[in-house]
Amino acid sequence: MIEHTLSCGIVLARKTEQGWSTLMLRAFHHWDFPKGIREQGEEPIEAAQREVREETGVAALAFDWGERYFETGPYSRGKVARYYIASTETEVVEMGLSPETGEPEHHEWRWVTFDEAYDLGSPRVRQIVQWSRQIIGT
16 A cells, blocks of 8 residues: 555635635645645644644634545545635635745635636645535535
C-alpha cells in the first residue's frame, strides 16, 4: 500500500444576503480552500482547523453539517486532501505567514459564490465545490 501525505482543509461557508459564499485562497495561479499538511499526532479535523487559523486568521468555526469529509485522489507528489465543511460569521481574513519562509503562503483571498468557486478551481477543487454545495444546499 502506498502511504500518502494527508493535507487537511475546510470549505468555509458564510451566509450573506445574497446566499452562501465560500473562501478561496490563491497561490500563484491555483485557487483552493484553506488546507495544509497534518502534523504528527494531530487528528485530521484538528489539522484542518489549525490550517484555517494559520492561513486566514479565522478561528470561529461551526461544524453545522457534522464532521463528514471528502478526500481527493492523490495529487502533487502523492498528497491526498481531506476537506471538511464549516460555517463562520467571520468576514475579515488575515493571511498568515509561512513558518518556513516568513512570507504569506497565498497571494490573494476572496469570498465567492459556489458558482465562482467552481469556475476558479482546478478539476480537483471542483469536486470539492460540488460535494460541499450539495451538503450545504446552495
